Amino acid sequence: MSGRRAQEPASTVATAPGKLYIAGEYAVVEHGHPAILVAVNRLLTARITEHDNTSAAAQPRPFGVDPVGRIHSAGHPEASVTWRRRAGRAVPDVEQPGAAFVLSVIHAVEELAQQQGRDLKIYDVNIESELDDASGRKYGLGSSAAVTVAMMKALTAFYGLELDPIQQYKLAFVSASRAQKVGSGGDLAASLFGGCIRFTAVDRQWVTNRLQDTALSDLIDMPWPGLSIARLRAFEPGSRLRLMVGWTGNPASTPSLVGHVQQQSAAEHERMYQDFLGGSDSCVDALASTLVHDDEQAVISHVREARKLLQNLSSFTGVTIETPALRALVEVAESHGAAAKSSGAGGGDCGIAIAGPSADREAIKSGWQERSIVPLDLSVHAPQVELAEWMGGARDFMSDGVAGGMGARGNFRGKAGVNPSAGTAAGSPSASESSPIGGTGQLFGMDSRASGAGSNRKDDHVRLALAEHADMRRNAFDDISFVHHSLGSVDVTDVDMTTKVCGVTWGVPFYINAMTGGSAKTGAINASFARVAAATGLAMASGSQHAAIRDPKLEPTFTTIREHDPSGFVFANVGLSVSVEQALQAVEMIGADALQIHINAAQELVMPEGSRDFDAWPARIAAIVKASPVPVMVKEVGFGMSSQTVRQLAELGVHTVDVSGRGGTDFARIENARRAGHEYGYMAGWGQSTALCLLELFPDESGQPDTDSTNNAESIEKHSENTDMTELASGGVRNPLDVVKALALGAKAVGISGHFLQVLNANGEDGLIAEINSWKSQVRSLMALLGAKTVADLRRTDLLVTGKTAEEARLFGVDLSALAKRC
DSSP, X not given: OOSSOOOOOOEEEEEEEEEEEEEOTTGGGSTTOEEEEEEEEEEEEEEEEEOGGGSTTOOOOOTTOOOOEEEEETTOGGGOEEEEEETTEEEESSOOGGGHHHHHHHHHHHHHHHHTTOOOOOEEEEEEESSBOTTOOBOOSOHHHHHHHHHHHHHHHHTTOOOOHHHHHHHHHHHHHHHOSOOXXXXXXXXXXXXXXXXXXXXXXHHHHHHHHSOHHHHTTSOOTTOEEEEEOOSSXXXXXXXXXXXXXXXXXXXXXXXXXXXXXXXXXXXXXXXXXXXXXXXXXXXXXXXXXXXXXXXXXXXXXHHHHHHHHHHHHOOOOSOHHHHHHHHHHHHTTOEEEEOTTOSSSEEEEEEOTTSOHHHHHHHHHHTTOEEEOOOBOOOOSOOOBOOTTOOOBOTTSOBSOSOOOOOOOOOTTTOTTOOOOTTOHHHHTSOSSTTTTOTTOSOOOOOSHHHHHHHHHHHHHHHHTSSOOOOGGGGEEEOOOTTOOOOGGGOBOOEEETTEEESSSEEEOOOOOSSHHHHHHHHHHHHHHHHHTOOEEOOOOHXXXXXXXXXXXXXXXXXXXXXXXXXXXXXXXXXXXXXXXXHHHHTOSEEEEEEOHHHHHHSTTOOOOOTTHHHHHHHHHHHOSSOEEEEESSSOOOHHHHHHHHHTTOOEEEOOOBTSOOHHHHHHHHSXXXXXXXXXXXXXXXXXXXXXXXXXXXXXOOTTSSOHHHHHHHHHHHHTOEEEEESSOOSHHXXXXXXXXXXXXXXXXXXXXXXXXXXXXXHHHHHHHHHHHHHHHHHHHTTOSBHHHHXXXXXXXXXXXXXHHHHTTOOHHHHTTOO
């Protein structure tokens, strides 16, 4: 033996805290719906130790004897197993379900290590946990998530893999999803980031699909649709609120309960389930705000609301969420001044209480003990990773919807055609030069030179609109489908996508709808959209020009549209607080081809600084129409336009409307997020969907569909010609199929705002140009598939209307059977 001392085996260790849900634990399983979680101060520790027989000084092994690694979990023999490497993959000697998460992490991390050229090693894994008590009782603190996170941290350090926190989260999520198919990933986020967080889940099916065609190293670099993680500064030192946890015994299985809820709601109670999701979203965000502000009484109110939502969910699904023991836990806590509810899966597991200065914490503990409820000595674990704070949805966005501030590189390597919000590759012109957004995908990465409350409100609107569109959740367009006729297709080259709007023929039946302007930041966004419109030939609408009418210094934030799109079709935009002269000033300011008047009574009512006087609106519309040198189009802002409203507008001389229905940007929700008290939360979801608005406009002058006509589509077109009204549509348009559906429902053109804003934010101008050109090709292909050579032909295609939209349409007297047999 040489005199050189044998090298000590390499060893790394990492810890991860347990977690508890505060609210939103059932809604969060649907991607994009928020929940509030905390990490708790009980830890799971994972230690990786390189095996002796992998070192340079190891003795030679007998022929045919493979090196053996060991997984040992103290107190959990069902998770302990030996493993060997077979064809480069860690394979257990005996299948042990208890070791599934550990092995899944090993496989994922080693897949990444191999992609980065690392040599694989043999090592021992030792797991020690404080999440259960010494007798083995499980408290439901997320041991699976904690072991996944701790193992991921320890093993990536062992292999020297440098990952930023969001990449670590994605790697942990991939590992956990391979081991267990159900789960939002919120527990992983709490264990990794610590403290208190607001979380929305990724679309799990999207991740599953990407794993089939994307290298893991690329996947964790991509933006993930729906994923959002932000810090809530709650339960931290100095806070007046304290978290209390009681354990009732007999912990439930989260996957089985959540799976049952999803099965029941999808099969039998879709409408009630969607109502539950909407109520949960509003409640979670209201509670998040009151937790941050240490508002004890408001916290009590919102926790009670969260509990009631779960009781309603339990009622219509038949799933027990709050057991008698949990009910007793809540009643004791409330009787002594705290807010309380079940936490996580329910069914006999943990309950939480949030106790402020008015609560008697000792009395709560005593009351629990009297009812055989064990008060757990838990507190909120300190934040582990820096995260941008959640501010009512107004956060800085990275390209996958994760709040910034984590030191992420910001140069995600998105793959074209894989994800419409994938980041632009670093170094592309759109990432660093032509876009105001920059390579990080943050719309607010520049200094603002604009001042005043109006400018701040405009910036708030963009931030909050990005939050609204961070995911592509279900809306009423999903209730519309086409009848497929196998021999009805036409040659794609024969398709003519032109349409006529405001007396002008457009080459494409969709356009960039009104969004922004009025601050330096939003002016830069307008410049980007104008350059994109010029490059793609799309029409474009300016955002509201009120700010520039009040303050001429802000005019450049709107005139930039015409500077960068000198020959394109451009709408000016005003609301009804302006005079006739000011409306004409808006047209002249940007050399507009038409004027868009937005009507937004619901938004104004919720807006803190909004108007409350709507009496003069009809007369003002008529006066502007009469005086305007360009065509006037009247547009809702996301609450939908009824047939009664369309008739009134026709009487006022209006010839073009945009029904702009519910399903996209919700300005009632946005304005409520800007209010300190968030007291208008119940307004979220106000109005009619875009699909329903278009369906309601199908009846003829008598108010009933022309069922005697052999071609109902011809009757509809005659009705449109008789009323001399051109109907455009916007609100909730997510993809080319939604565009074609809106056209088939009678729209002459379709406006898109939120999705284009998201793509511009993520990919820059070049990315949005590519997206729009792709949409053009897809719309043309879909028209060919449907046998529609023209946009007018789409109004003769057969449509099936189902779900909530069908129920509502029938109440309006729409003959849905005629729509299904229009060909």
